[in-house]
Amino acid sequence: MARAGAIPRVLSIAGSDPSGGAGIQADLKSIAAMGGYGMAAIAALTAQNTRGVTAVHTPPAEFLAAQLEAVSSDIEVDAVKIGMLGTAEAIRTVRAWLERTRPPVVVLDPVMIATSGDRLLADDAEEALAALLPQAHLLTPNLPELAALLKEPVPATWEEALAAGLRLSERTGSAVLVKGGHLDGADCPDALVDARHEDGPVLAEIGGRRVATQNTHGTGCSLSSALATVQARTGDWARSLAVTKEWLEGALTASDRLEVGRGHGPVHHFHHAEAAVPLAPGEFAESLWADIAKVRAEIDALPFVAELEAGTLPEAHFAYYLTQDALYLNGYSRVLARVSALAPTEEEQLFWAEGAHACLEVEAELHRTWLSRHPTVAPDAAGSPAEAAPTGGRAVTAAQGPVTKAYVDHLLAASASGSYAVLAAAALPCYWIYAEVGAALHSRHAARSDAADHPYGAWIGTYADERFAEATRRAIAFTDAAGRRASAGEQEAMREAFMASSVYEREFFDAPRRHA
Numbered sequence: 001m002a003r004a005g006a007i008p009r010v011l012s013i014a015g016s017d018p019s020g021g022a023g024i025q026a027d028l029k030s031i032a033a034m035g036g037y038g039m040a041a042i043a044a045l046t047a048q049n050t051r052g053v054t055a056v057h058t059p060p061a062e063f064l065a066a067q068l069e070a071v072s073s074d075i076e077v078d079a080v081k082i083g084m085l086g087t088a089e090a091i092r093t094v095r096a097w098l099e100r101t102r103p104p105v106v107v108l109d110p111v112m113i114a115t116s117g118d119r120l121l122a123d124d125a126e127e128a129l130a131a132l133l134p135q136a137h138l139l140t141p142n143l144p145e146l147a148a149l150l151k152e153p154v155p156a157t158w159e160e161a162l163a164a165g166l167r168l169s170e171r172t173g174s175a176v177l178v179k180g181g182h183l184d185g186a187d188c189p190d191a192l193v194d195a196r197h198e199d200g201p202v203l204a205e206i207g208g209r210r211v212a213t214q215n216t217h218g219t220g221c222s223l224s225s226a227l228a229t230v231q232a233r234t235g236d237w238a239r240s241l242a243v244t245k246e247w248l249e250g251a252l253t254a255s256d257r258l259e260v261g262r263g264h265g266p267v268h269h270f271h272h273a274e275a276a277v278p279l280a281p282g283e284f285a286e287s288l289w290a291d292i293a294k295v296r297a298e299i300d301a302l303p304f305v306a307e308l309e310a311g312t313l314p315e316a317h318f319a320y321y322l323t324q325d326a327l328y329l330n331g332y333s334r335v336l337a338r339v340s341a342l343a344p345t346e347e348e349q350l351f352w353a354e355g356a357h358a359c360l361e362v363e364a365e366l367h368r369t370w371l372s373r374h375p376t377v378a379p380d381a382a383g384s385p386a387e388a389a390p391t392g393g394r395a396v397t398a399a400q401g402p403v404t405k406a407y408v409d410h411l412l413a414a415s416a417s418g419s420y421a422v423l424a425a426a427a428l429p430c431y432w433i434y435a436e437v438g439a440a441l442h443s444r445h446a447a448r449s450d451a452a453d454h455p456y457g458a459w460i461g462t463y464a465d466e467r468f469a470e471a472t473r474r475a476i477a478f479t480d481a482a483g484r485r486a487s488a489g490e491q492e493a494m495r496e497a498f499m500a501s502s503v504y505e506r507e508f509f510d511a512p513r514r515h516a
């Protein structure tokens with residue numbers, strides 16, 4: 001029975017995965033992530049990692065029986081998740097225990113073969129497993145397991161999968177979660193079917209987005225134990241699936257941050273939860289910077305940077321860059337004004353407002369100096385025609401190029417989020433990457449013997465502005481502080497915004513080559 005508001009006590013009866021991604025290790029993390037109290041009776045031990053299973057050891061079935069008895073003789077169990085049992089004896093032991101204790105929620109993930117292709121169920125155990133299935137309220141086979149249980153070919157389409165799930169439900173009397181993880185395509189749908197349900201056989205169907213990752217080790221284990229936990233709390237299978245599916249999608253999306261193993265890595269079960277150990281000052285910003293290491297290396301390798309440094313950058317490319325820089329600064333100034341409006345302290349409010357002001361000054365300076373020497377209209381400038389500026393009578397001589405427009409649009413979209421932290425993270429790469437690229441260019445340039453004759457020497461000289469370097473340090477510190485205060489979900493949104501802006505920074509440096 002659902003115990004609203006109480007912490008569900010959930011027992012996993014499964015195999016151990018020492019690499020922590022599947023089996024009881026995944027179950028305990030999932031149960032805790034869903035707010036339950038996790039327990040584990042170990043049916044089998046595997047030696048495995050993200051690349052495969054190298055050994056399996058099955059303790060005597062009596063020892064599994066002793067574990068189950070130790071738990072149920074003392075603790076009221078609100079839900080049970082059953083995973084890898086390994087042998088027919090272990091399966092029979094669990095069946096006898098279930099018949100005796102009748103836990104209110106039983107989810108059975110009929111683990112037969114690992115993602116890696118290794119067998120996790122003895123050949124002679126399939127009959128015993130078939131006899132265990134009716135003891136469960138919900139079965140969660142993946143498609144190859146569904147096919148094996150029905151002794152049919154593996155379903156090739158979602159419709160075939162649903163029909164096969166219904167046949168298994170009919171045969172066992174249990175509800176079945178049909179999972180689309182093993183199908184091809186951009187979607188990853190799941191459906192709850194129950195052939196004998198009075199409201200019709202399909203209780204819920206959720207179309208999920210397929211996350212582009214190879215970190216799918218233990219998704220089935222994680223989902224089934226999370227479902228058992230949420231079901232114990234809500235008593236509503238469809239709602240439990242909706243909650244757990246969304247959580248699993250987040251866990252798959254955040255899985256790259258774990259950096260565990262070189263094969264099919266685990267999912268990030270606690271992506272949604274705040275770390276118990278608070279981040280030290282600077283740590284969040286450092287992690288943002290580490291996230292974009294690849295993009296940073298790609299910027300350093302751009303022809304624009306090398307040619308600017310060598311003095312071989314075509315004049316037209318430089319002119320395009322300056323024009324787009326001026327247009328970008330105008331949009332960016334409005335974004336910084338919005339960061340200022342959202343700032344939680346007067347110090348931050350003032351800082352970002354000064355940034356907004358400085359952008360307009362730099363834009364005006366660009367027009368007065370560089371652009372008057374490099375008069376240009378971007379050849380592929382699409383969209384708004386030349387228009388008169390409201391003050392000063394200066395004409396805007398070019399429209400935003402595609403990258404400038406996309407970058408500014410992205411920043412404006414981030415400002416629509418209404419989150420100071422997310423918008424600051426979106427705005428930060430323009431300070432940080434520009435400062436880093438500029439400082440590196442400037443120091444290499446200053447070391448040249450022919451620096452005085454360099455065609456872009458005066459421009460490269462502007463990169464040495466200490467006021468901008470100081471503003472960058474403060475922008476980093478404020479964004480870092482906002483990140484340390486943010487919830488786990490908001491931190492994730494900050495990471496996405498910071499990454500997207502960094503990619504636009506790269507595109508911006510590369511735009512002259514592609515669009516000038």
Ligand SMILES: Nc1ncnc2c1ncn2[C@@H]1O[C@H](COP(=O)(O)OP(=O)(O)OP(=O)(O)O)[C@@H](O)[C@H]1O
Pocket residue numbers: 022114115141142143179180181182188189190208209210211212213216217218219220221222223245248249252
């Ligand atoms: N790349 C993905 N993106 C989004 N969801 C996914 C992805 N891969 C699997 N899922 C989801 O994960 C859950 C488990 O699905 P799957 O069919 O892969 O089970 P499984 O094979 O039992 O898992 P396991 O990898 O633990 O054996 C389902 O909800 C499925 O939709």
Ligand SMILES: Cc1ncc(COP(=O)(O)O)c(N)n1
Pocket residue numbers: 014015016017022023024046048083084111113114115116120216217218219220221
């Ligand atoms: C102990 C144990 N239980 C279950 C699985 C299945 O998970 P996956 O199919 O993701 O490898 C596993 N690999 N190990």
